[in-house]
Amino acid sequence: MSEYDPNIIAFLCNWCAYAGADLAGTSRLKYPSNVKSIRIMCSGRVDPVFILEALREGADGILVAGCHPGDCHYQSGNYKTSRKIRLLRRLLRELNMDPERVRFEHISASEGQKFADVVTDFVNELKVMGPNPLKGECQ
Amino acid sequence: MPVTERKLKFAFYWGASCGGCEIAVLDIDEKILDVAAAADILFWPVAVDTKYSDVEAMEDGFIDVCFFNGAIRTSEQEELAHLLRRKSGCLVAFGSCAAMGGIPGLANLANRDKIFETAYLDNPSTSNPGRTLPSKESRVKEGTLTLPEFHDRVRALHQVTDVDYFLPGCPPPTNLILEAVNAVIKGELPPKGSVIAPEKSVCEECRFEKSEKMLTEIRRIYEVEKVEDRCLLEQGIICLGPATRGGCSARCLDAYMPCTGCGGPTPNSMDQGGKMISALASILGLEGEEALPDEEIERLLDGIVDPVGTFYKYGLAAALINRRLEG
């Protein structure tokens, strides 16, 4: 099987994860270029509908990253997101879409290395998983 | 001649449906007489004996308005969808099945083979030693018998042909049916593609007070001894009100039953299930969430025993992910 290049959409919260990704860049850390980052103010802004739409449009993986527990700038956005993603993953399992395609991570502004590691790991995992079965489907 | 000066030419067809939509039309009671006075019913298989060939013989666009209820499962339904589209000036996806696949759309959790297996082979009440399955053609001594093809998947009407308006509901509420009929007669139609229902959620029409906006446990309705006079969600009963378009006056809630979502997604949302997951996750396990261990969150979520059936009872066929994927 010819190797495919996973396409990852990352929703990164402005205050932690996005700054972490920035740090990974300014520290010149190496990580795969498969990630398309979307900056949001808080991980709590991520509506499961965004993730479903990304999957529908053929994204192979979706990374949602926010502040560590207790650090969310809006108090509880990351707690809510954690529950949303858990529930969404249950739904995906029933639809036979691998729930591991959707990941939620806590990445702080100082964790450039963690961001690079998460992305590297996710890309490797998605390579094993294969492309999103909905890719190329258009109706 | 404009419709206002003559009788309205009306058609009503059913695809994969239960027949409830037909009953809903009769539910407008004596006002059906007004409709009969204002309209010529050209085609309505359940009530009027017109043949498909009669419809084929009509000029294109001859029918003023066609209410099409039911989803598209078979080749016959698909053909009729195309035929009625051609013959009708205005095609309305009538009811949840036509508008978004409806309950038949839940069959997208399986495929044709699995459905045939369950219905004709592995069913405890079925004896089928010859393992006969419906097939498009069967030869008998008198000749060849044909059946429409059973597609692998259920689709909503707009996934098959161009639809002018959507009138969701299982069945659509009488007042909205009347509104639609009147709009057609008066020629006061909303922009093409509109959903003929208010731009608000079921919650906004619900009489129950919402206060705590917090959910500590999910309970199924049979586990609740007495439903109290307050928001059902807050009592732990999953109610799709926040993710569902209103227009029904929240009549299920009036009967102390939770909304199951037949109105389809709220106006600003692309996906009813996704929206409901968002609403539910925001209030479930809110208490002490900082200290809530993962296992406890998972235990709370275990209360949702059938996520697809709960969040897409009527809308799976038209959802962003519209079926159980193969493999």
Ligand code: FES
């Ligand atoms: S601000 Fe970062 S998760 Fe809320």
